[in-house]
Amino acid sequence: MAGKQRKPKAIAEFGDFQTPSALARAASNLLARLGIQPRSILEPTCGKGSFLAAAAACFPQAASVIGVDINQAHLNVARTVTDRTRVKLRQGDFFKFDWQSVITNEGEPWLVIGNPPWVTSAELGVIASDNLPEKSNFQGRIGIEAITGKSNFDISEWMLLRYLDWLKGHRGTIAVLCKTAVARKILLHVWKKDVRMQSARIYKIDALAHFGAAVDACFFVLELHPQARTLNCDMFNGLEDAIPTSTLGFLDGHIIADVEAFNRQRDLLGPEIHYIWRSGIKHDCSKVMELVPTDRGYANGLDEVETLEDTFLLPMLKSSDIGNGRIHCRSVMLVTQQTVGEDTRHICRDAPKTWSYLQRHSALLNKRASIIYKNKPAFSIFGVGPYSFAPWKIAISGFYKTLKFVKVGPLDERPVVFDDTINFLSCWSEDEASFIEDLLASDRSHEFFHSMVHWDEKRPITVEILKRLSIRRLAAALGREREYARFTALKDLPLETAAKSKADMKGPIAA
Ligand SMILES: C[S@@+](CC[C@H](N)C(=O)[O-])C[C@H]1O[C@@H](n2cnc3c(N)ncnc32)[C@H](O)[C@@H]1O
Incomplete structure (x- = not known):
């Protein structure tokens, strides 16, 4: 066995x-x-x-x-x-x-x-x-x-x-x-x-x-x-x-997983059109792309300490951070693109030290076997989009065996990104994030998800399960449909403007 x-x-x-x-x-x-x-x-x-x-x-x-x-x-x-x-x-x-x-x-x-x-x-x-x-x-x-x-x-x-x-x-x-x-x-x-x-x-x-x-x-x-x-x-x-x-x-x-519990909550079944669950960024090269700020510079997983511009570095949280409620910046991720397939050559002009760092580690990055990196610009990442740069997020670890949804705001005035073991919803404001956090913490939401999740899976909480919940229906069931209408009216703003919000949120990454 x-x-x-x-x-x-x-x-x-x-x-x-x-x-x-x-x-x-x-x-x-x-x-x-x-x-x-x-x-x-x-x-x-x-x-x-x-x-x-x-x-x-x-x-x-x-x-x-x-x-x-x-x-x-x-x-x-x-x-x-x-x-x-x-x-x-x-x-x-x-x-x-x-x-x-x-x-x-x-x-x-x-x-x-x-x-x-x-x-x-x-x-x-x-x-x-x-x-x-x-x-x-x-x-x-x-x-x-x-x-x-x-x-x-x-x-x-x-x-x-x-x-x-x-x-x-x-x-x-x-x-x-x-x-x-x-x-x-x-x-x-x-x-x-x-x-x-x-x-x-x-x-x-x-x-x-x-x-x-x-x-x-x-x-x-x-x-x-x-x-x-x-x-x-x-x-x-x-x-x-x-x-x-x-x-x-x-x-x-x-x-x-539990038909009786599901039947009690089946009116919450999606689809949900405004709040779309995403997974964090996939790069398959943590040794190069994930760095820890130190007094001397950024330390990567190859025991090198580098001086890099902040331009493409965003605070990152991993499953263990979300699972333990440890919402502070222990490491950063080098986020080379704002959308999948975006040309990366501008990094050379915008952040020459970062470009040189990437070039020096291109052998490792080019070795990534997954087909998602084939025929893509150099140093590509996956699972990135405007949603990655939204300032507020509600996150849950795919690995954890509890339904713990965590509100995450900007750190050091920058949007937080996640690794690909985390699932999240993006929000525009703290109010909106608190509203979604409340809904997801309700008994109805918990019973709905419990009826679906197979806790013995290695990664029990998947985007596929999360997206079955209609947040609109949940809000209505909890008497909060007006707030839902208010926040989703805002959401009709094109999400692409989030990329701009990322640019507006520059600031040093604290050690
Ligand atoms: C988990 S053990 C169980 C043995 C037995 N069924 C029991 O319950 O005690 C799996 C068995 O599969 C056999 N086995 C593994 N690969 C096999 C194959 N390709 N063809 C036939 N038997 C195989 C092994 O020799 C082993 O006895």
Whole structure:
């Protein structure tokens, strides 16, 4: 299972964390309590066989029990814990095995059970492993994800999608231990592609206790049936629980974390036309572009101290600053453009020392791999626009596990910019920022967002979730629509004038 601690290469490569027998038994017993009655049982990456043994014992009526694994040594152990007369073991590579013939040769209903490998494509990349499907850019992951290089995926996710393919048009249950985030991705696929499903359940498991891994993990149970359809998934706190704590749902292509809470706040659903959530500036070169003011000049991440003009330096805050409410200038960002794609050559004239600094570090800046910098002016940044220079902002860290919206005003008379881990709204005045801060701090806003946010995600608070809230509707619900009208009338001023406000706000950056 993918924990933070360093794993031996073979374990990492094969995501090889064998399930303790007690956990496999508890999970199989749960399936029996749910009334699942498989005729055939398959464990496609069965390892040392704890799930095979438990499932075979729980479902004595199953006519066929098959286990496959890439590792013959594991299969030898599995042989010792399973009944030779009932359980067939085969050595094979998941990515090459002829699964379809297994499915068509045995009778349904199926139970595809187990604990697929816990490893991501990025982790396999680091150790140069090819324990991967041939075509890795699956699910049409194109657009901004591919552009910014975020096409990393869990191998188990890819495998679970194959399980769905095998069972298409058949009756069967998929019951696996996996990351909760992977379970949600599979649900999203099921709902988007209208895969026929009778029920879905997610049971939290304590991955730290069972596998020594600090990840949010679950036992994920999907009952597939060609004639059934449901858009809900019940969430349970543990394998022994019969009453769900909440229900996941599907809305407009997204997974709702808590359907009941969402329904109480659904009148706040956007779109919002005046207040647009943005992410902070992306430059992918913090060693050069982020500097700390010192008595001797600006210190960069290469242990160099530079004398630079203030012209293109703006105070910056990071996720940790916003999360800790530390709103003072510890560092500055070199903001080379006011809009994406703007020509940067004027920096040579306007701030020669800054230009020379950039030139001297052009090798590092030119090395930035992301396609967003290709065929763009030298020293380009991304996620910059007039909104970046608005004097007031309401910010929230994408990484933090709380809904903390923070009002940020100018520092040293300059607008504050953020790194790309922060999401923000721009405002023209402190009054406007206070108004938005109040709205977002309300119980209604909090319940709305809580019903959407999946807190176990690495970056739970995304622009995509934030923009689902209609601030206009929220203001109306809280009796503050007149203020909304007043502030948004001002907002109809072209935002581009913010660039001017940046020019008006020059001043030294304090050390
Ligand atoms: C997380 S372990 C789980 C083992 C077993 N299912 C259990 O629950 O104890 C993942 C298993 O996947 C197997 N595995 C990894 N890559 C594989 C591949 N390409 N083909 C078949 N099995 C593979 C490993 O050998 C390992 O036994």
